[in-house]
Amino acid sequence: MLKTPSLKYKPHPPVSLKDRQWPNNTLTRSPRWLSTDLRDGNQALAEPMDGARKRKFWDLLVACGFKEIEVAFPSASQTDFDFVRSLIEEKRIPQEVNIQVLTQAREDLITRTFESLRGVHQATIHLYNATAPLFRDIVFRQTRDEIVQLAVNAARQIRQLCDESPESVWTFQYSPETFCFTEPEFALQICEAVADVWEPNGSRPMIINLPATVEVSMPNVYADQIEYFCRHFSRRQQVCISVHPHNDRGTGIACAELALLAGAERVEGCLFGNGERTGNADLVTLALNLYTQGISPGLDFSQMKKVVEVVEECNQLPVAPRHPYAGELVFTAFSGSHQDAIKKGFAARQNAPDTFWQMPYLPLDPADIGCSYEAVIRVNSQSGKSGAAWLLEQNHNLILPRQLQQDFSLRVQQEAERGEKEMSQMAVWTLFRQSYGLVDAPALRLEDYVCNNHADQRTTLSAGIICRGKRLSLQGEGNGFLSAALTALCREAKAELEIVSYQEHTLGKRSDSRSVAYVCCQDRAGKCAWGVSIDSDVSRASLQAMLNAAAGFITG
Incomplete structure (x- = not known):
């Protein structure tokens, strides 16, 4: 020039x-x-x-x-x-x-x-x-x-x-x-x-x-x-x-x-x-x-x-991926801050669906031109906590607690950097299940349990769990069934853990819908671990989520 x-x-x-x-x-x-x-x-x-x-x-x-x-x-x-x-x-x-x-x-x-x-x-x-x-x-x-x-x-x-x-x-x-x-x-x-x-x-x-x-x-x-x-x-x-x-x-x-x-x-x-x-x-x-x-x-x-x-x-010419409105990637956010804003925008719109379209980073509703919301947020090493959380919410109805979003986003980022490519929805789901115990044979698997609430506000619990192929019988009490279960588990495993976060919600609007539970356990050193479980019995889901969270401390 x-x-x-x-x-x-x-x-x-x-x-x-x-x-x-x-x-x-x-x-x-x-x-x-x-x-x-x-x-x-x-x-x-x-x-x-x-x-x-x-x-x-x-x-x-x-x-x-x-x-x-x-x-x-x-x-x-x-x-x-x-x-x-x-x-x-x-x-x-x-x-x-x-x-x-x-x-x-x-x-x-x-x-x-x-x-x-x-x-x-x-x-x-x-x-x-x-x-x-x-x-x-x-x-x-x-x-x-x-x-x-x-x-x-x-x-x-x-x-x-x-x-x-x-x-x-x-x-x-x-x-x-x-x-x-x-x-x-x-x-x-x-x-x-x-x-x-x-x-x-x-x-x-x-x-x-x-x-x-x-x-x-x-x-x-x-x-x-x-x-x-x-x-x-x-x-x-x-x-x-x-x-x-x-x-x-x-x-x-x-x-x-x-x-x-x-x-x-x-x-x-x-x-x-x-x-x-x-x-x-x-x-x-x-x-x-x-x-x-x-x-x-x-x-x-x-x-x-x-x-x-x-x-x-x-x-016989391609339409560019970033072509306005029509490109494959025009409604897609990889950036963590963009994903977080879009996720919050959709959450706000659920409460006011008939208002004017106002969505961060999306001047046009993709649905108006026949595009699904699946491509709105895609996950790679640049994504933040909201990216993977959006995919799990959209595809599996999971509404992750904020701290769990942060924990999982680090795992996603590490996996994406290791693979040096975008993570598919299936890859995100597989990583989530493996990370938080949603597998067929978790390290600590709940077999059966009996829970009783007493007049003096105590709760007693008897449960059978499978650990490394062996059945363990737990007996414990506390101010709730999760507290009773953790007390029994810690006594059996000679560990000191506490539950620092517990949330659960149903996965559908029907009365017989399954429930998901999220539990975070913490040891004396301040290290935290999350467990997740899905079951038609919300108490069973909560107990298994606690076991999944504790497994890293007990079996690791």
């Missing part, structure tokens, strides 16, 4: 718009959407879609609710031409869906384009030609007047061909390609000239599409360009202003959103932002950005995994 990039690159000039209004505007409704996946997105693929993949993608777009779909560049290839014909002849186009096709400003290509649309119910003819000085001077070597005349001649031909096919409902769209680095006054001049040919009105709709063909400036400059155009275009009320942002600077989404604030009414783009170079604006992200602000986008992504699967199959 150059130490002085200003010797090679110059900043894009701003628009003179001192009283700009868009920064004070607020989005309150969704725009019109046009998917360019089957045209612009398809042209950007190393292996363009064949007819079968195009039809599968088409079906997905219709199912998602798109009412405007740019389906092809019919004059560019026989595959594109045939696809348009198949949609029409096989009657695959719903009555409310308007297909769009693209053509350059050349007479033979326009004629071929109309041949592909023969018999269509409704369609948009999208005409474009490049207008920026870079293209005028280097690529085409034409003057401003020649560029305008090229567009005007093409517009005249399109209007004539539309008039010759009155059985179809036609919309005309014009794009001054490279609008974002075209002089603002020239962009106005050429669009005015083309609109004069088409003469837009209620029965002859027109779209003016203002693309950021290559991002060359910050998104606020693009918004200024859109507002400037909307203010000065003489037929503003008779046309729909559309935008087609690309993502060369990584701000395609911001460009689209700010352009809507500046007066645009329609956005062109692709699902997940596919397109040439760094891609087009991502319509999924744009739509769900609106959704999380309480605005219905008019598109349905409630089965996001299916959408991702179809797009990946048709494009």
Whole structure:
């Protein structure tokens, strides 16, 4: 890289718009959407879609609710031409869906384009030609007047061909390609000239599409360009202003959103932002950005995994794991502090399920797009006490005491560091069972017990336990059955232990649900050990949990 990039690159000039209004505007409704996946997105693929993949993608777009779909560049290839014909002849186009096709400003290509649309119910003819000085001077070597005349001649031909096919409902769209680095006054001049040919009105709709063909400036400059155009275009009320942002600077989404604030009414783009170079604006992200602000986008992504699967199959490109809303990991927290906040957020929501969605680190409820909560928290060496606790609560209904969460999180971290990888839900559960005695043959196993409460507040307990294959008979008393059991065990094992924590809860809402007990024992040196047990008899679960906690001191 150059130490002085200003010797090679110059900043894009701003628009003179001192009283700009868009920064004070607020989005309150969704725009019109046009998917360019089957045209612009398809042209950007190393292996363009064949007819079968195009039809599968088409079906997905219709199912998602798109009412405007740019389906092809019919004059560019026989595959594109045939696809348009198949949609029409096989009657695959719903009555409310308007297909769009693209053509350059050349007479033979326009004629071929109309041949592909023969018999269509409704369609948009999208005409474009490049207008920026870079293209005028280097690529085409034409003057401003020649560029305008090229567009005007093409517009005249399109209007004539539309008039010759009155059985179809036609919309005309014009794009001054490279609008974002075209002089603002020239962009106005050429669009005015083309609109004069088409003469837009209620029965002859027109779209003016203002693309950021290559991002060359910050998104606020693009918004200024859109507002400037909307203010000065003489037929503003008779046309729909559309935008087609690309993502060369990584701000395609911001460009689209700010352009809507500046007066645009329609956005062109692709699902997940596919397109040439760094891609087009991502319509999924744009739509769900609106959704999380309480605005219905008019598109349905409630089965996001299916959408991702179809797009990946048709494009033969992966959706990145961190892609907004759709990536495999976008709802996932590995960080301990994030996990703790999310866990507390879900706990609070259980007490107020009908309130507005307010969840730490999750601006969208994963359930709204068909995603389960299983992937929200995943455990690795970066996870804290809440990560593993969340998995145990979600999958096994265990609500661990805080101290037990801390104890288990250290074990999980050590195991994750030893394995140098993420721990699965099953691995966490296995480690928990092994750590706290939830195994088929615990070191101290309760066989049977008899407990009696006496009038003088004493509790006596007789129990049989198995230790290293031998049966031991315990006899003890205390101020409760756990105290009595521990007294007997310590006398038998010549140990000094006390119970410093005991909690239990049911694992379901039915009266016959099993219960889980958590017991923490401590020796004279202050060392603690936890035991856990699950049983349909809560007393038995508590006794076995105490034995599991004490086993490390007794048998270790």
